[in-house]
Amino acid sequence: MSMKTLNISCRKAAEFMCKKEERSLTFWQKFQLSYHLLVCGLCRRYQQQDQWLKSNITNVEEHCKGCLSETDKQQILEKLRQNAS
Amino acid sequence: MFEQKATEWVNDYGDMLYRYALPRVNDSDVAKDLVQETFLAAWRNISSFKGQISEKNWLFTILKNKIIDHYRKAVNRLTDSFPGVADEDPYFEEGGHWSREASPKEWGIDYKDPIEEKEFFQVLEKCKSRLKEMQNAVFTMKYLEGMESEEICKELNITPSNYWVLLHRAKVQLRSCLEKNWFIQ
Numbered sequence: 507m508s509m510k511t512l513n514i515s516c517r518k519a520a521e522f523m524c525k526k527e528e529r530s531l532t533f534w535q536k537f538q539l540s541y542h543l544l545v546c547g548l549c550r551r552y553q554q555q556d557q558w559l560k561s562n563i564t565n566v567e568e569h570c571k572g573c574l575s576e577t578d579k580q581q582i583l584e585k586l587r588q589n590a591s
Numbered sequence: 592m593f594e595q596k597a598t599e600w601v602n603d604y605g606d607m608l609y610r611y612a613l614p615r616v617n618d619s620d621v622a623k624d625l626v627q628e629t630f631l632a633a634w635r636n637i638s639s640f641k642g643q644i645s646e647k648n649w650l651f652t653i654l655k656n657k658i659i660d661h662y663r664k665a666v667n668r669l670t671d672s673f674p675g676v677a678d679e680d681p682y683f684e685e686g687g688h689w690s691r692e693a694s695p696k697e698w699g700i701d702y703k704d705p706i707e708e709k710e711f712f713q714v715l716e717k718c719k720s721r722l723k724e725m726q727n728a729v730f731t732m733k734y735l736e737g738m739e740s741e742e743i744c745k746e747l748n749i750t751p752s753n754y755w756v757l758l759h760r761a762k763v764q765l766r767s768c769l770e771k772n773w774f775i776q
Contacts, residue, residue: 514687515683515686515687515688516683516687516688516689517680517682517683517687517688518687520759520762520763521755521759524755524758524759524762525755528739528740530740548689548694548695551695551697552689552695552766554702555695555698555702555766555770556762556766557702558700558702559762559765559766559769560734561705562705562706563715563734563735564734564735564737566614566615566712566715566716566735567607567610567611567614569709569712570610570611570613570614570712570716571610571709571713572609572610572613572619572622573606573609573610574605574606574609574623574626578605578623579601579602579605581627582601582605582623582626582627582630583597583598583601585627585631586593586597586601586630586631586634587593587594587597589631589634589635590593590597590634
């Protein structure tokens, strides 16, 4: 086994992190990813931020400030009336 | 009967449904249309609503399907804009190392803490709206709807390799945008 095949690029590592979530990595790919994370501080940071992001965006709707205007609501009601008759 | 029910729906659930749709489609007109279509579909099928789930959950189920339909239409419209695996990727150098501009910087937060500031979510919405439509579709289905890749590929009729490239790029781009517009300004 040479270092060349063991070492993957940062782009590959980020892709592997995506796939790892769904257990779509082979045993060897998991090993390559672990090794890369061991030697690459930037990708360790990326992984941390990526995980933080995933857990903080699941309920975006609770933070969304948008709302329908009165006009929007009237338009929707009008459309409903047209389709109901 | 109709007038009362329709007014009740729109007043009680209109905003809730809209706020669900908006950060998922990143466009207020599209979100409004989806809410309207949801109510129309609900009204057409009201006789089949047996009350096993709450009316609210029923409306949300319809809306979620409408959102996926919206993504599906986008795929059909945009099939030629799929990224190739070997396409240029501005966030990495040729050898696959982080490009200087995109390399992850320290955010200065405790990654165990959830975000409290409301403004963050406005920046998130803005960053999300900069994703390509297809990237936004797979990202939203995966992380906001919690769907599995297999299901997403089937719904959107895309190949797994297209899916992984779209998702990976969406994540890298979103991270970078949030870093520039929120964490390190």
